[in-house]
Amino acid sequence: MLTIRNLEKDYGGVPVLERISLDIKEGCFCGIVGPSGCGKSTFLRILLGQEAPSRGELLLDGVPLPNEPSTERGIVFQRYSVFPHLTARENLLLAHDFEGSPFLGRAFGTRRREAERMADQLLDRTGLDPARDRYPAQLSGGMQQRLAIAQALMKRPRMLLLDEPFGALDPGVRLEMHDLLLELWREHGMTVFMVTHDISEAFKLSTRVLTFDKVRTDPQFPDAYGATVTYDLSVDGTAFPDNIEKDDPNAEAG
Amino acid sequence: MFRKSLLKFLPAAFAATLLLSAPAAEAAPKKDFKVCWSIYVGWMPWGEIQNSGLMKKWADKYGINVDIVQINDYIESINQYTAGEFDGCSMTNMDALSIPSGGGVDTTALIIGDYSNGNDGIVLKGAKALADIKGQTVNLVELSVSHYLLVRGLDGIGLSEKDITVVNTSDADMVAAYSTPDVTAVVTWNPLLSEIAGMPESYKVFDSSQTPGEIIDIMMVNTEVLKDNPDFGKALVGAWYEMMAIMSKSDSAGMDMRTAMAKASGTNLAGYDSQLASTAMFYTPAEAVAFTKDPKLITTMEFVRQFLFEKGILGEGAPSVDFVGIEFPGGKTLGDTANIKLRFDPAYMEMAAAGKL
Amino acid sequence: MRLINQKVSRPAGFLLAAIPFAIVIIAYVSASGARLAVNPSDKLLPSFASMAEAFWRMATQPDRRSGSLLLWADTAASLARLALGIGISALLALLLGVPIGLIPKIRGLLNAFIATFSLIPPITVLPILFIAVGLGEASKIALIIIGTAPVMTRAIALAVSELPVELLVKAQTLGASTWQIILRVVLPQIWPKLVVAIRLGLVPAWIFLISAEAIASTEGLGYRIFLVRRYLAMDVILPYVAWITLIAFLLDRALMLSSRRFFRWAHLGGGGL
Numbered sequence: 001m002l003t004i005r006n007l008e009k010d011y012g013g014v015p016v017l018e019r020i021s022l023d024i025k026e027g028c029f030c031g032i033v034g035p036s037g038c039g040k041s042t043f044l045r046i047l048l049g050q051e052a053p054s055r056g057e058l059l060l061d062g063v064p065l066p067n068e069p070s071t072e073r074g075i076v077f078q079r080y081s082v083f084p085h086l087t088a089r090e091n092l093l094l095a096h097d098f099e100g101s102p103f104l105g106r107a108f109g110t111r112r113r114e115a116e117r118m119a120d121q122l123l124d125r126t127g128l129d130p131a132r133d134r135y136p137a138q139l140s141g142g143m144q145q146r147l148a149i150a151q152a153l154m155k156r157p158r159m160l161l162l163d164e165p166f167g168a169l170d171p172g173v174r175l176e177m178h179d180l181l182l183e184l185w186r187e188h189g190m191t192v193f194m195v196t197h198d199i200s201e202a203f204k205l206s207t208r209v210l211t212f213d214k215v216r217t218d219p220q221f222p223d224a225y226g227a228t229v230t231y232d233l234s235v236d237g238t239a240f241p242d243n244i245e246k247d248d249p250n251a252e253a254g
Numbered sequence: 255m256f257r258k259s260l261l262k263f264l265p266a267a268f269a270a271t272l273l274l275s276a277p278a279a280e281a282a283p284k285k286d287f288k289v290c291w292s293i294y295v296g297w298m299p300w301g302e303i304q305n306s307g308l309m310k311k312w313a314d315k316y317g318i319n320v321d322i323v324q325i326n327d328y329i330e331s332i333n334q335y336t337a338g339e340f341d342g343c344s345m346t347n348m349d350a351l352s353i354p355s356g357g358g359v360d361t362t363a364l365i366i367g368d369y370s371n372g373n374d375g376i377v378l379k380g381a382k383a384l385a386d387i388k389g390q391t392v393n394l395v396e397l398s399v400s401h402y403l404l405v406r407g408l409d410g411i412g413l414s415e416k417d418i419t420v421v422n423t424s425d426a427d428m429v430a431a432y433s434t435p436d437v438t439a440v441v442t443w444n445p446l447l448s449e450i451a452g453m454p455e456s457y458k459v460f461d462s463s464q465t466p467g468e469i470i471d472i473m474m475v476n477t478e479v480l481k482d483n484p485d486f487g488k489a490l491v492g493a494w495y496e497m498m499a500i501m502s503k504s505d506s507a508g509m510d511m512r513t514a515m516a517k518a519s520g521t522n523l524a525g526y527d528s529q530l531a532s533t534a535m536f537y538t539p540a541e542a543v544a545f546t547k548d549p550k551l552i553t554t555m556e557f558v559r560q561f562l563f564e565k566g567i568l569g570e571g572a573p574s575v576d577f578v579g580i581e582f583p584g585g586k587t588l589g590d591t592a593n594i595k596l597r598f599d600p601a602y603m604e605m606a607a608a609g610k611l
Numbered sequence: 612m613r614l615i616n617q618k619v620s621r622p623a624g625f626l627l628a629a630i631p632f633a634i635v636i637i638a639y640v641s642a643s644g645a646r647l648a649v650n651p652s653d654k655l656l657p658s659f660a661s662m663a664e665a666f667w668r669m670a671t672q673p674d675r676r677s678g679s680l681l682l683w684a685d686t687a688a689s690l691a692r693l694a695l696g697i698g699i700s701a702l703l704a705l706l707l708g709v710p711i712g713l714i715p716k717i718r719g720l721l722n723a724f725i726a727t728f729s730l731i732p733p734i735t736v737l738p739i740l741f742i743a744v745g746l747g748e749a750s751k752i753a754l755i756i757i758g759t760a761p762v763m764t765r766a767i768a769l770a771v772s773e774l775p776v777e778l779l780v781k782a783q784t785l786g787a788s789t790w791q792i793i794l795r796v797v798l799p800q801i802w803p804k805l806v807v808a809i810r811l812g813l814v815p816a817w818i819f820l821i822s823a824e825a826i827a828s829t830e831g832l833g834y835r836i837f838l839v840r841r842y843l844a845m846d847v848i849l850p851y852v853a854w855i856t857l858i859a860f861l862l863d864r865a866l867m868l869s870s871r872r873f874f875r876w877a878h879l880g881g882g883g884l
Binding site for chain 2: 650651652653654655674675676737738741742745746747825826827828829834837838840841842843
């Protein structure tokens with residue numbers, strides 16, 4: 001269970017996010033939508049630990065999450081998610097290499113074989129097996145994103161964060177990616193947060209959709225107020241305008 | 255800023271080189287002449303000859319124009335002269351033989367101005383005799399008169415260049431180089447010489463006063479230009495000896511003149527006078543004529559050309575030491591008489607001595 | 612058709628590139644010929660034949676004074692200095708540039724200092740250099756290092772700071788420590804940038820090498836040029852300059868090709884100079 005309490009974020013006194021309180025159940029697929037500049041990516045970066053909230057707290061099972069990225073939270077960005085100097089397979093092995101040796105950053109022996117087994121499984125699972133020894137620059141956009149998702153799953157994170165992951169892909173490829181993502185989500189059972197500006201995509205994939213927008217505006221000072229969660233919807237259309245002390249009944253729907 | 259300075263970046267030289275397509279000095283009567291000089295104790299008068307209007311006075315007398323130009327880099331000034339940019343240039347006997355004469359530019363020694371009489375010397379750190387130089391590393395401007403002086407010095411005590419290691423060192427960095435512990439022997443010239451010899455534990459073990467009359471400072475002019483334009487030679491010589499007469503006196507006019515020269519060379523009257531003390535100036539044309547006619551000059555040039563040939567400076571293509579011919583008064587010569595490129599001709603100085611200018 | 616749309620075919624490209632070279636060579640030959648017609652011993656613009664002869668002599672005949680083959684001795688001495696100087700500069704650039712680009716506290720500590728230091732013209736501090744490291748090889752190599760290390764360090768720091776922040780975040784979500792990020796994420800991606808920095812650093816490195824050799828030395832390409840300049844031996848100087856240009860060009864190509872060979876991933880996007 002992820003708990004967000006009174007979260008606020010401002011940059012140099014200009015509020016971006018305000019009054020955000022949410023409870024997210026384990027295994028929820030949470031779509032995040034809203035107009036440009038409404039702070040949905042900022043929200044994701046705070047969930048990721050890339051940025052610290054100005055006020056409020058972020059608890060995973062009641063324990064505060066560290067204010068820097070950690071292995072509980074996997075991430076897939078729209079671009080630059082995989083390492084260009086490593087082949088597809090090496091990209092997947094990297095996480096276990098980090099674990100394997102603090103000084104050399106390489107895994108050896110049983111640990112390595114275990115990592116290789118897992119990497120090969122994921123390569124196979126994501127259809128990347130034929131491209132295992134290619135560099136990212138040699139992969140199509142869709143293959144790169146598949147690799148990025150596979151890489152994020154290697155550490156079996158409890159949360160998978162996706163920042164407009166399919167925004168740069170062709171429509172056909174995007175549909176394939178939807179299927180793959182849903183399958184992986186069901187297999188691994190992690191909580192997913194996906195920022196997208198495609199509302200239909202959000203409703204197609206998510207069990208819960210959060211929309212971000214500014215509710216208060218001051219025409220004299222457009223920057224006076226930040227954005228917050230304006231709608232909190234389950235996929236069946238039930239609205240939770242005031243969700244603070246409630247659980248999402250559809251969290252397990254997937 | 256000194257006469258043997260050579261530190262200058264090459265690109266400019268190449269750029270200039272490519273543009274210099276005009277052939278060397280034209281051999282035809284002309285009205286406008288240009289000579290160049292660089293800063294050195296014995297050549298400071300040239301600056302004042304121009305500033306005081308003496309040059310204009312003498313040029314007007316012969317109905318010509320002569321422009322005297324100061325060049326900051328000594329070697330560059332000779333190169334410019336050799337390339338044909340100037341009709342005359344102040345340089346040493348040694349550099350005249352190696353650069354313009356070796357480069358096929360027929361050159362005449364118009365005015366023998368002085369010779370180094372202690373202005374060039376060898377300094378050792380913590381040793382008092384020249385013989386102690388054996389086995390040491392010696393810092394100097396290679397192939398310059400310093401190098402020549404070193405070879406002459408070693409000759410005198412039965413050593414040769416093989417007994418030491420020569421390190422080419424820019425004159426601009428000589429004082430700084432000597433300040434480091436690993437530099438223990440240098441050969442250089444004034445005013446660097448007096449500065450280095452004045453440092454603690456430093457001894458001047460040899461200087462040019464021990465081989466007097468071998469490092470000669472001369473106004474060299476293009477032989478063809480001189481032949482076609484005798485007035486050019488007369489104007490230069492006339493102006494020079496008028497200046498010599500003024501500056502050699504200890505009256506106020508002479509002191510003023512030497513003070514101006516001191517200032518132009520970055521020192522004061524006392525400093526300049528002390529440099530003059532180790533320079534054998536020929537204040538009268540008669541002295542210069544006598545020096546030119548002395549057979550000892552032939553011996554000196556023999557040493558010089560042997561030195562240059564051994565060092566490969568006469569041109570690597572020079573098949574023998576006789577490749578470039580040198581002419582002396584009275585028809586005496588050294589080397590190839592069919593290829594005379596350096597001439598010691600006292601004619602114009604004799605005219606000055608006889609008061610015929 | 613507009614000029615900007617007119618493409619050049621490959622053979623025409625070679626021809627175009629050859630034109631400026633041809634113009635310079637023709638200009639040289641005619642100027643040299645004119646001077647040599649007046650004075651066959653002219654040293655300023657020697658003929659190609661005499662330059663070739665001088666170059667051949669330097670390369671194949673033992674020197675009258677030292678008994679060594681001057682061209683090769685000079686080249687070996689200069690390349691050794693260049694390699695040491697640029698090698699140490701590259702090492703410094705990595706040791707300083709990576710932390711400056713990656714770690715905010717180190718950037719705060721060093722960035723302004725290195726930016727300031729890189730503005731000092733190295734030649735001006737030569738006397739201090741002499742006292743500090745002596746007049747021998749060390750001072751020449753130090754001059755190259757002072758002349759190239761700051762710019763190379765800044766180039767590396769810039770390259771590190773330009774790595775997409777997404778990659779650094781991603782590495783952290785995979786459990787990497789700062790050191791592991793340096794070792795597995797930053798350094799491998801910086802190698803090709805280091806090669807670029809070395810290629811850029813070689814240009815000032817040559818200039819500083821040549822000036823260093825002019826100051827105090829007994830052999831080297833720059834030493835020879837400054838030495839023979841004393842008797843206007845352009846027949847030696849010009850081939851030496853061509854030789855230096857050739858070596859510099861080959862070094863640059865070799866670095867580029869080795870980067871393509873060893874860091875294949877970095878050149879998959881095509882292009883690159």
